[in-house]
Amino acid sequence: xxxxxxxxxxxxxxxxxxxxxxxxxxxxxxxxxxxxxxxxxxxxxxxxxxxxxxxxxxxxxxxxxxxxxxxxxxxxxxxxxxxxxxxxxxxxxxxxxxxxxxxxxxxxxxxxxxxxxxxxxxxxxxxxxxxxxxxxxxxxxxxxxxxxxxxxxxxxxxxxxxxxxxxxxxxxxxxxxxxxxxxxxxxxxxxxxxxxxxxxxxxxxxxxxxxxxxxxxxxxxxxxxxxxxxxxxxxxxxxxxxxxxxxxxxxxxxxxxxxxxxxxxxxxxxxxxxxxxxxxxxxxxxxxxxxxxxxxxxxxxxxxxxxxxxxxxxxxxxxxxxxxxxxxxxxxxxxxx
Numbered sequence: 001x002x003x004x005x006x007x008x009x010x011x012x013x014x015x016x017x018x019x020x021x022x023x024x025x026x027x028x029x030x031x032x033x034x035x036x037x038x039x040x041x042x043x044x045x046x047x048x049x050x051x052x053x054x055x056x057x058x059x060x061x062x063x064x065x066x067x068x069x070x071x072x073x074x075x076x077x078x079x080x081x082x083x084x085x086x087x088x089x090x091x092x093x094x095x096x097x098x099x100x101x102x103x104x105x106x107x108x109x110x111x112x113x114x115x116x117x118x119x120x121x122x123x124x125x126x127x128x129x130x131x132x133x134x135x136x137x138x139x140x141x142x143x144x145x146x147x148x149x150x151x152x153x154x155x156x157x158x159x160x161x162x163x164x165x166x167x168x169x170x171x172x173x174x175x176x177x178x179x180x181x182x183x184x185x186x187x188x189x190x191x192x193x194x195x196x197x198x199x200x201x202x203x204x205x206x207x208x209x210x211x212x213x214x215x216x217x218x219x220x221x222x223x224x225x226x227x228x229x230x231x232x233x234x235x236x237x238x239x240x241x242x243x244x245x246x247x248x249x250x251x252x253x254x255x256x257x258x259x260x261x262x263x264x265x266x267x268x269x270x271x272x273x274x275x276x277x278x279x280x281x282x283x284x285x286x287x288x289x290x291x292x293x294x295x296x297x298x299x300x301x302x303x304x305x306x307x308x309x310x311x312x313x314x315x316x317x318x319x320x321x322x323x324x325x326x327x328x329x330x331x332x333x334x335x336x337x
Contacts, residue, residue, distance in 0.1 A: 031150050043071065047060035112138075134161070
């Protein structure tokens, strides 16, 4: 079956066979890291279920009105339930509205689909409100949920769904797909595949946002400069980070995640690992850093970065002080590259 997906062939085979044999489940849970393609797989399943001109059972045509509208998430029988921009997580009011809509028969499609995005962010009251609907959905209704990890959901939710765990793909598989499906040049495709950590949708999104790649390079330059910076310069950077966080609190954690990605490459290099680097375009800097720090010090610095990121994400701490404390513990290195 060709569902025009990069990877996850096993999931496509399973779902298409269920459709062909008329053994479709009433609820599905697609899990995996953001960017792995869980939402896209759910939409492909909705297309395969409702396509009006399937080439064969379980295979959408991608060209009929139903397939094209589901692709755009604009079909009347496709209900998208996701957090509103000004809030974090699904709310109980959204669930009740969805339940009222599901009580009505499909307008035109074979199945009415309710797609819940990032269900792990739902308000604590939402899962209990969903249980009856998950247990006994109305006729001709299929529920689909996406989440990062089933362990972050109540067992009463996961037990009522068929769980499909999507995992990152080998970088070479992602790179080949980027070239063949999206026409991305080989060198760029290889870089995107590694930076994304084998997450195909994340790689495609990066390709569509060159400013994100420029920002990443700027952050990595910051990081390497800070390894050689004076105490005064480190304090100045921490103060600037605090000012940035007041305008956008997501920026500094994202920058730390980028630093962590590079430093994990350093740890692997000091360990003599054969695992390919993530930041292939910064391999010279990674090798130079690894030549000046041992495995133990590399691991200690990685722990320092991880701990600081966790503190920033999970508690209301003074960001400037946290950054100062972290930067003062950095190894002091003068890099040539």
